[in-house]
Amino acid sequence: MGLLMVPLGIGVCMLFAGTYRRWANLLIWASLAALLAGVLSSIQIEFRSTTLWQLIAFIVMIASGGGLMFRGARAYDAEGSAEDDLRKEIEALKAKVDRSDERF
Numbered sequence: 001m002g003l004l005m006v007p008l009g010i011g012v013c014m015l016f017a018g019t020y021r022r023w024a025n026l027l028i029w030a031s032l033a034a035l036l037a038g039v040l041s042s043i044q045i046e047f048r049s050t051t052l053w054q055l056i057a058f059i060v061m062i063a064s065g066g067g068l069m070f071r072g073a074r075a076y077d078a079e080g081s082a083e084d085d086l087r088k089e090i091e092a093l094k095a096k097v098d099r100s101d102e103r104f
Helices: 002-017 021-042 052-079 082-103
Strands: none
């Protein structure tokens, strides 16, 4: 896996130098994909035996955490996005600047 760092380093150098941007992106993404594939292929997963009670507790905790996460995301969308507020504020500032420019 150490040899994968060579094309990654070359790609990063090319990207920062601003030359051959497409080749640099190709080298970076290909190196990262190969690195990820190498890491994933070397992982060894071993499941321990669990009781039914432990399994139910795991599933309930994962499901309740996911439900809380989705409920929080839904509440954020219901309030309105921060982008809309930001756009309104920018438009108000533009109008204010335009009014001040008209005075001079």
